[in-house]
Amino acid sequence: MSHRLYLQPLTLAASPQAVAGDAVRIAGGLVYAREFAVIVALGGEVVSRVLTTAATMAEVFARLPDELGAEAEAQWAALRRAHPALQLGERTIRLDSPQVMGILNVTPDSFSDGGRFLDDPEEARRHAAGMLEAGAAIVDIGGESTRPGAAAVWEGDEIARVVPAIEACVAMGAAVSLDTRRSAVMAAGLDAGAQLVNDVSALRHDQRSLELVAARGVPVVLMHAPGAADSGGADLHRHSGYGNVVFEVFDALRAARDRALAGGIARERIVLDPGLGFGKSVADNLALINALPLFHALGQPLLMGASRKRMIGALSHEAPAHRRLGGSVALALAGMVAGFQLIRVHDVFETVQARNVWRGMRDAALTDFAALEEPSR
Numbered sequence: 294m295s296h297r298l299y300l301q302p303l304t305l306a307a308s309p310q311a312v313a314g315d316a317v318r319i320a321g322g323l324v325y326a327r328e329f330a331v332i333v334a335l336g337g338e339v340v341s342r343v344l345t346t347a348a349t350m351a352e353v354f355a356r357l358p359d360e361l362g363a364e365a366e367a368q369w370a371a372l373r374r375a376h377p378a379l380q381l382g383e384r385t386i387r388l389d390s391p392q393v394m395g396i397l398n399v400t401p402d403s404f405s406d407g408g409r410f411l412d413d414p415e416e417a418r419r420h421a422a423g424m425l426e427a428g429a430a431i432v433d434i435g436g437e438s439t440r441p442g443a444a445a446v447w448e449g450d451e452i453a454r455v456v457p458a459i460e461a462c463v464a465m466g467a468a469v470s471l472d473t474r475r476s477a478v479m480a481a482g483l484d485a486g487a488q489l490v491n492d493v494s495a496l497r498h499d500q501r502s503l504e505l506v507a508a509r510g511v512p513v514v515l516m517h518a519p520g521a522a523d524s525g526g527a528d529l530h531r532h533s534g535y536g537n538v539v540f541e542v543f544d545a546l547r548a549a550r551d552r553a554l555a556g557g558i559a560r561e562r563i564v565l566d567p568g569l570g571f572g573k574s575v576a577d578n579l580a581l582i583n584a585l586p587l588f589h590a591l592g593q594p595l596l597m598g599a600s601r602k603r604m605i606g607a608l609s610h611e612a613p614a615h616r617r618l619g620g621s622v623a624l625a626l627a628g629m630v631a632g633f634q635l636i637r638v639h640d641v642f643e644t645v646q647a648r649n650v651w652r653g654m655r656d657a658a659l660t661d662f663a664a665l666e667e668p669s670r
Contacts, residue, residue: 294335294336295335295360296333296334296335296340296358296360296361297333297334297335297540297544298331298332298333298334298357298361298364298365298368299330299332299334299368299539299540299543299587299590300329300330300331300332300365300368300369300372300587300590301329301330301332301584301586301587301590302317302319302326302328302329302372302586302587302589303326303328303329303330303344303586304326304327304328305324305325305326305327305586305630305631306325306326306327307325307654307655307658308325308655308658308659308661309325310658310659310661311325311658311661312325312327315327315346315347315348316347317347317372317373318373318375319372319373319586319589319632320372320373320374320375320376320388320589320594320595320632320634321373321374321375321376321388321389322388322389322390322391322632322634323389323390323391323632323652323655323659324586324630324631324632326372326586327346328344328345328346329344329345329346329347329350330342330343330344331343331344331345331350331353331354331357331365333357333358333361334537334540336536337536337537337540337541338536338537343356350369354366354369367592368590368591368592369590370592371589371590371591371592372589372590372592374592375389376388376389376561376593376594376634377561379489379512379562379564379594381431381468381469381470381488381489381512382463382468382469382486382488383466384430384466384467384468384488386430386431386468388594388634388635390652391628391629391633391634391635391636391648391651391652392430392431392634392635392636393428393429393430393431393635393636393638393641393644393645393648394429394430394431394432394433394470394596394635394636394637394638395421395424395425395427395429395431395432395433395638395639395641396433396435396600396637396638396639397417397420397421397424397432397433397434397435397458397462398435398438399417399434399435399436399454399455399458400435400436400437400438400446400454414457414458414461417458417461418461418465421458421461421462421465421467422465423641423642424641425465425466425467427641427642427645428641428642428645428648428649429467429641429645430468431467431468431469431470431489431635432462432467432468432469432470433469433470433471433472433491433637434455434458434459434462434469434470434471434472434482434487435455435471435472435473435491436450436451436452436453436454436455436458436472436473436478437451437472437473437474439493439529439571448475448477448478451473451475451478452477452478452481452482455471455473455478455481455482455485456481456482456485459471459482459485459486459487460485460486462486463485463486463487468488468489469486469487469488469489470487470488470489470490470491470514471483471487471489471490471491472491472492472493473490473491473492474492474493474494474498474499474502475498475499475502476499476501476502476505479502479505479506480505483509483511488511488512489511489512489513489514490502490506490511490512490513490514491513491514491516491596492513492514492515492516493516493518493529493568493571494516494518494520494529495515495516495517495518495545495546495549495552496513496515496549496552496553496556497549503552503553503556503558504556504557506553506558507553507556507557507558508557510559510562511562512562512563512564513553513558513562513563513564514564514565514566514596514635515546515549515550515553515563515564515565515566516565516566516567516568516571516596516598517542517545517546517549517566517567517568517571518530518568518571518572519531519532519571519572519573520532520571520572529571529572530571530572531572532572532573535573535577538573538577538580538581539580539581539584539587542567542568542581543587543588543590543591546565546567546588546591547591549565550563550565550591550592550593560592560593563593563594564593564594564595564596564634564635565588565591565593565594565595565596566595566596566597566598567581567585567588567595567597568598569581569582569597569598569599569602569604569624570598570599570602570603570604575603575604575607575608578599578602578604579604582599582624582627585597585627585628585631585632585633586631586632589632594634594635595632595633595634595635596633596634596635596636596637597624597625597628597631597633597635597636597637598636598637598638599621599624599625599628600617600621600624600625600637600638600639600640600644601614601615601617601618601621601639601640602617605617605620605621605624608620618640618643621638621639621640621644622640622643622644622647625638625644625647625648626647626651629648629651630651636648
């Protein structure tokens, strides 16, 4: 068992002016951090936790065990790495501000829409067009429900569901993400025009997926799900409990990233997702949400998907999925404040509106030069 290091941004600021310039820009976005926790853990238990700022970071690193020095420097550089835009077909998705990914489920048993878009292709097209008009940067199309207890889907059925939806959205000029964990579905979807793969099993469910994504040269979202780590994705929600959910998800995503890199996927094409709601209790999800800025230390663009999830119902008198808008927007804003680049949602109009207001406040903070003035004595 070896020591692990985690570099967590703590004190977030709306602009560097707010803290007299003593802030670090996180991931090239609109989030700035002043204080950081340099955490050393052993077996999931914190051994040491030192608070520091950029000015004294080198001194703190110098006191770390020798075997952690390179990892500390790598995470420090990763936190400050500005990510290039994703090129999805003719669409350029910039990652210096939060982008909204709209969900289009073409399944008979979705927890959110109950198969409405599978049964009526014209309604699916109208819904996709509405999401694009509302400001979705990407439409994420899935043909298999990943809710707890959902039945597995034969890949032929999944292909038959997603390909017409992909073709319709591409014809609208949309940037399209394909939500699947099967290589045959990935191949068919990419042939139909999808430009990004979103795999809830982090390319572990189907051993051919990694090679296919690398060969096609498309971006991929690698999500954390405990079943994907220990059962090839057979049950994305199966888990016996975490010691420290934040550290374990971080370590699993680091391993997924490194496996993708070793398999030939370019670093700039890897997006990571902590997998809120997958094999995690309400307490686990809340711990992850409160630690979201930590994941920038992995050096990749980040996606958050919490829209209408079970945890919102659990925190709001068991509100059903269609009455979880307020909680969904609250969690989306938490992702934006944490600097996540992609926010995956059902309610695009409301989330884009919230994003635009949030962005307006950030832009105002960046031009507030009065914040640099020393207070009068």
